Structure formats: structure tokens, C-alpha cells
Amino acid sequence: MAPKILCVAEKPSIAKSVANHLSGGHVHARNVPGNQYVKNYDFDFAFGPPWGNCSVTMTSVLGHLTATDFPPEYKRWQISTCRELFDAPVITRVVEDKEPIARNITRQAKSSRALFIWTDCDREGEHIGSEVREAAFQGKAGIEVKRAVFSNTERAHILRAAQNPVPLDDRQVSAVAARIELDLRLGVIFTRFTTLTLQALGGELAERRIISYAGSCQFPTLGFVVDRYFRVKNFVPEKFWSIKVTHRREDMDVDFSWRRHRLFDRMSVVVLFEKCLAARLAKVTKLLKKPTSKWRPLPLTTVELQKLGSRFLRMDSQRVMKVAEDLYNKGWISYPRTETDQFDKGMELKRLIEKQTQDNAWGQHAQGLLNGAFQQPRGGRNNDQAHPPIHPVNYVAPPSLGDDERRVYEFVVRRFLACCSEDAKGESTTVEMEYGSELFAATGLLVLQKNYLLVYPYDKWESSQQLPRFTVDETFEPTEAKMTDGETSAPGYLTEPELISLMDANGIGTDATMAEHIAKIKEREYVMTQGGGDAGRGGAAGRGGRGGRGRGGRGVRNTGGGGSVQQFIPTTLGVALIEGYDSIGLDTSLGKPFLRKEMEIKMKEICAGRKSRNDFVQETLEQYRDVFVRTLQQVELLRAACRKYVFVEGG
Helix, strand or coil: CCCEEEEEECCHHHHHHHHHHHHCCCCEEEEECCEEEEEEEEEEEECCCCCCEEEEEEEECCCCCEEEECCHHHCCCCHHHHHHHHCCCCEEEECHHHHHHHHHHHHHHCCCCEEEEECCCCHHHHHHHHHHHHHHHHHCCCCEEEECCCCCCCHHHHHHHHHCCECCCHHHHHHHHHHHHHHHHHHHHHHHHHHHHHHCCCHHHHHCCCCCCCHHHHHHHHHHHHHHHHHHHCCCCCEEEEEEEEEEECCEEEEEEECCCCECCHHHHHHHHHHHHHHCCEEEEEEEEEEEEECCCCCECHHHHHHHHHHHCCECHHHHHHHHHHHHHCCCECCCCCCCCCCCCCCCHHHHHHCCCCCCCCHHHHHHHHHHHCCCCCCCCCCCCCCCCECECCCCCHHHCCHHHHHHHHHHHHHHHHHCCCCEEEEEEEEEEEECCEEEEEEEEEEEECHHHHCCCCCCCCCCCCCCCCCCCCEECCCEEEEEEEECCCCCCEEHHHHHHHHHHCCCCCCCCHHHHHHHHHHCCCEEEEEEECCCCCCCCCCCCCCCCCCCCCCCCCCCECCCEEEEEECHHHHHHHHHHHHHHHHHCCCCCHHHHHHHHHHHHHHCCCCCHHHHHHHHHHHHHHHHHHHHHCHHHHHHHHHHHCCCCCC
């Protein structure tokens, strides 16, 4: 009788896809008692040595099987007991509605020789794999455990993964277990403390069942929003003056920009301008004509997908990731959670390009790449050693997809084809001239070959003003010279692409969790969103309803997408929480990114084997214990912030 291998995926769709690939379509599906979504798929497959020909049962979980919590005796909500939770025991048990799934794994493991884990190949997936392993050990303590390494559900890739399993990475398991414990302890401690402290102030805060501590990632995320809000609110415009020179030649008006750009002292500009007029003639000092390029984009990472998706695809980052996950589960794109922005040199990219030649919109460009225009993609600096950049795995006709799926799939395909194309080519011309004692310059760009821009409309590079002929040392009298004035403008409210960039730069969350953290602070009504921001920097925004007057908005509709980039505006409570904790915590404030960034660094040290789980947990708890003690001592500052912002109007 052939030995049996138990395979467990992270979600039912992956289990079904893997089972169909390994079985060649010859599979028998069975229901799992107690859960309508999970199936058991039975088939035969020839694994590599030492297993050989085996009977296989492929099943799945639905994400995490277990949850961590405090024992029942620590459930009472009292400020006096919050400090106990830093050292209280924690228990991990199978979640009640996941018990049928765990029992299924235990039952199937009893008759299995080995367990193959097919969870997502990231830290979280590794921890879910460890939960599967524990359930299997309940059925057979000595069962051999391996994990399949895969980044997409394309058939050849799945077959290679099945025949080349590796051990489960217990260092990653430990890092996630530590993070789960810390999230529990810190979340419960600061949520109970904040809720009990602020409910006592009465008013609308007394009506809130919970005033949640948004977590070591979400609080700094909120902090970024509040910081930008105050930059907008406190902005004072400054008057500036400049000099503009225009010259008409060969029926073209050439605008020369001032080297100094602008000055904030009017009299200084008047003096310099009068020197220009007194000189009357301008002299060409430099003429430079050279080829230039606009580089094709780097291969696509999760962070870039979220930023560009929220900018160009009319959906927020959480929706972008949900759609990308669906496309991955259906086998259309590779695993969408990756930090890697470089393709392995041995990857068969032309085979992937060939699959796209049948499309009406970009098929001709794909064929051109195969006909000789192909370029090896540029390599970025990041490689997570787990997954390649996001790319299309198979072709699907866009009309057969839902609207959101079509937009995300098209973006992924076009980005991939752009990576494999030539840079755009152009010619730039710069004319520099001296007028009086001041230097001015005019530039022109002529785009000669669009190349990757032909398939990637998300980048813009257009020919600018054309320059007539000038020669070095020639003199001419400018057609027009004048002083101009203006005012500096306030920054816009924080847009979603900007927020994701700040989180990425400060180590807040991972590429896989940033969208979730943003969604949490919206869900908890610490920020509201509105459309209308410029994709690059955000735009001006109207004041909110309650708490308008420059102190956080409450009347802004909370939207999930729309036709423009979302801007984030903190609610009065969001502002109060950040200002209150900032007043208490200084550089170690819960609203600053430093504590969380340090946690993320230490988790990577666990994964690298340089730090133990216990050392990391204890070091982090000591840091937050200090913050908690300081908060208790200065709690009036938190109350004062709430009185200032939440109760500003007749509270």
C-alpha cells in the first residue's frame, strides 16, 4: 500500500488549485464535517525521494487556527489591574469555529507518513504552518513535517514545489509568536486604560463602548495623519518675488527661469531686476544638447502596488490587496506580498511575455518584445529571498474579470511588460544666459522613442517647449522681463500613497499589513477620508463638520474608493489621542514610529537567529512598561487633550 502524504494549504482555493495540478485533474473531493468551506481532496502523486508514489489528501485551513488570550481571571476592566497584564500568563487555543478544521487535520494525520504544509511563504504563513503542525501532532506525534515553497499557482511551479520541500522555518514562527503576544498584551493594556480614563470624562466619550489602542503599528500611522493635519492647519503663507524673462525667436516664445528661483525680500529682487534692465542685453553662456532617457520602472513590489493602486486604480490600498489576493488565488498573478524588486536571472520571462501576446490591448507590444525588443528588467536593491516581484503568471481576457480585478490585472501586466521594455529615449536642450548679474536657463525636451511608455500609461513623459537656435556668446535683448510675485502654499492633507511611503520608510508594519493598519484607523473612526487629493502630494481640503475650526474633522464622508486619491483627515478623537500621548511620551510616545520600528528590527533579528523570542518580548515589554508608568503619572495631559479637542464645541 502506497504511503499517505497529508498536504494542508492556507485557504480552500489554494488547496483546490494545488490538488488539481498534482492530480492532473483526477481528484476525489470530500466534505469536512463541521465546515462548509473546507474540502479534502484525495489523489495519487509521485513525490521525489524518499517518498516516491504516494496517496495524497489535500485540505486547508482558513487562516490562523489559534488565538492567544488571557485567562478568565484577567477579564475585569480596572485601571489598577492593567499593570498586571505585562506579566500575566497567556493561553493559546484553537478558535471555536476552527475546531472542526483542526480535528480534520488531526484525523488525517493519524494515517499519514508526512505532512506537507502549503501555507503562504511569508512570516505569517510560517506561523499558520506551525499551527497546522500542532494539530497534526495531536494525531501522530512523530509525523515528518515539510513545507512547499511556492509563489504562484502555475502548474509547473506547483510540481517543482511538491518535489522540493524544505523544513518549516521555526525562527519565523518564533518572530510571529512574539508579535502576537506583544500585540495582545499591549493592545489590552492600553485599550483598557484609555477607555476607562476617557469614558470618565463623560459626554460622547462615555457613549463609546471601547476607545481602542489602535496598536503599535496603527497608532504611529494615525500619528503621521495628525502631524500632516497640523502642518496644514498651522501653515502661514509667505510672500515671495521672482524674475521672469521671455524671448521670442523663430515664432516661438522661450521662457527662461531664474537660477535663484525666488526670494522672500522684495527690495532685493527689485535691485537685481533693475540691474537686468540696465544691462539691456543678455548673453548666452552655455548651450547643451544631449540624449536623455526616462528609465523603465523597477519590478513590482507590494508597497508599490498599494501606492500606485490607490493613485491610479480608483480604489484604496486594502481593496487593491484584496483584489490582488483573489487574482493570485485564481492563478492569474504571482504571490502579491513581496519586498523583492529584482527578477532572478534564470527566470523564464519570455515565456511569461508570450502568454500576453494574444491580448488586443498590449499583445502587439508583447510580441515586439519577443521579436527582439526584450530587455532584462532593471534590478532594485530589495530581495526578501522568498518571492519574486509581482508579475502575471497566466493570461486571462480582461472582459472576463470583474471591474476591480480587470484594473489590477491590467496594471500588473502592463508593469511587467514595461519592466521588460527599453527605456524611453529623448533629447534635452538647455540654454543658459546671463542677464545683468543674474543667470537664467531655458530647457526643452524632445521625446524620440516612447518604448516602455507605449504599454505603461501610468508614467508621463511628454515633449516640452521646443527651443529655437541659440549660439554660445551671442547677445540679444529679451522680448520681455518682469517681476512676479506669489505666496507659498500649504501642503495638502496626507494622501494614501504618501501615508504608505511614510509607513514603509519608518518600518511601520510590513508590506503585507500596511493596508490593514490604514483600514483599522478608519474603522475605529480616528481618521476620515475624502477624495480630491492630487496623486503626488494631496490637495487643499475643506474643514470637517464637528471640530472643524482647524481641530480635526468629523463631517467628512468615509469612502473606500472613488475617482481620486484619498486624503486622510483626523477626527477630533484621533487628534486628542495623538496629542495626549505625545505630551506624555516624548520620543517614546505611542504615536511616534520609533518603538514599532525597533520591534520590527528585532523580529528580523529573530528570523536571522541573532535574538531569542523571550529576549525580544521582555525587552519590548520593559520599554512599554516605562511608557505606561509615565502615562499613569501624567494622565491629566491625556484628559486635557480630549477636553481641548473632543469637547471644543459646547462639550
